[in-house]
Amino acid sequence: MIWIGIALGALLATIVISYVVEAARPEPAAPSQLSWAPAVPVRYLEVDGARLRYIATGEGPALVLLHTLRTQLDMFQKIIPALATRFRVYALDYPGHGYSDIPRATYAADFFVNTVATALDRLEIKDAVIVGESIGGSIALLLAARHSPRVRRVVAINPYDYDGGRGIRRSSALANLIFGLSTVPVLGATVERLRSYPVVKRIFEGGVYRKEALPEALAREMYLVGNRRGYSRAFASLVQNWGSWEAARTEYPSIDRPTLLVYGDHDWSHEDERAANARAIPGAVLRIIKDAGHFLSLDAPEETVGAILDWAQVPA
Secondary structure, eight states, X not given: OHHHHHHHHHHHHHHHHHHHHHHHSOOOOOOSEETTEEEEEOEEEEETTEEEEEEEEOSSSEEEEEOOTTOOGGGGTTTHHHHTTTSEEEEEOOTTSTTSOOOSSOOSHHHHHHHHHHHXXXXXXXXXXXXXXXXXXXXXXXXXXXXXTTEEEEEEESOOOSGGGTGGGGSOHHHHHHHXXXXXXXXXXHHHHTOOHHHHHHXXXXXXXXXXXXXXXXXXXXXXXXXXXXXXXXHHHHHHTTHHHHHGGGGGGGOOSOEEEEEETTSSSOHXXXXXXXXXXXXXXXXXXXXXXXXXXXXXXXXHHHHHHHHHTOOO
16 A cells, blocks of 8 residues: 555656646747748738648649648658749648647547648639648548549648557557557656657657658757647647547548559558558559658658659659
8 A cells, every 4th residue: 555655646746747847848939931941931821710830832833731740841841842843832730730829629630621621722722732741641632532622633641541540659669658658548648748859859750761861950840849838738639539530531432533642661551551542542543662651751852752743744
């Protein structure tokens, strides 16, 4: 009994300390310009009362980039310059991500799909190539499945729609531990509040296969963004609703737009899961990029741009 009391006391103290640590973290200010593209204006639009950060650059047909979970539009910094020579490129931070507002909401698949659909309407984007990575790929597929009039073609990169949304736990032993704990009441939230940069960076590194593919400055910024008030709450909701991404696969047979599935051969998905998507989507084309992981736009930017240009039927 004594040891149980000591253990409960230690747990309570840790919980209290986690709140103190979280409250003491400095909240980052939204930068007025992109460190990797200072000439590209940072803009904002409102969707359902939430202010979303976005960029638009380049000239040509519309191309929309949708980022991965727990990241932001800066994930595409290696491919936007090349794509902007042939497209009008749009990229945005989802609610609860990057420097967009963090509304109180259920962060499930429908929330993200509806938000992006409304953003496309507000920006009056037409006949767009939608390129999404991870949950961004799943959002792109669901927009096509719901016959969005804004969508012309889809490039879904490593869509995150398998294993009940627990795919990230396959990325490393550390990620498996952290995200395993994240589902435990009280303990999961405590671990999140006690996060440290080395741990968060290591988890991000689980998304790339090629050495040093993840820019240090980007990893640092995404860690600091997690200090924003309400960010942990939104991310907890995202984790709790990961299963909604796999459930949404039931809509894939309704897709009627040309669809390219692109996977890194070291993506967290398994070959049978990739093949299942290719079978489920009418006419889908499957392409594998070698020596690359989940964050394909960081890991293999030249190959990713090449795949997009080929599929969008734009001369290289």
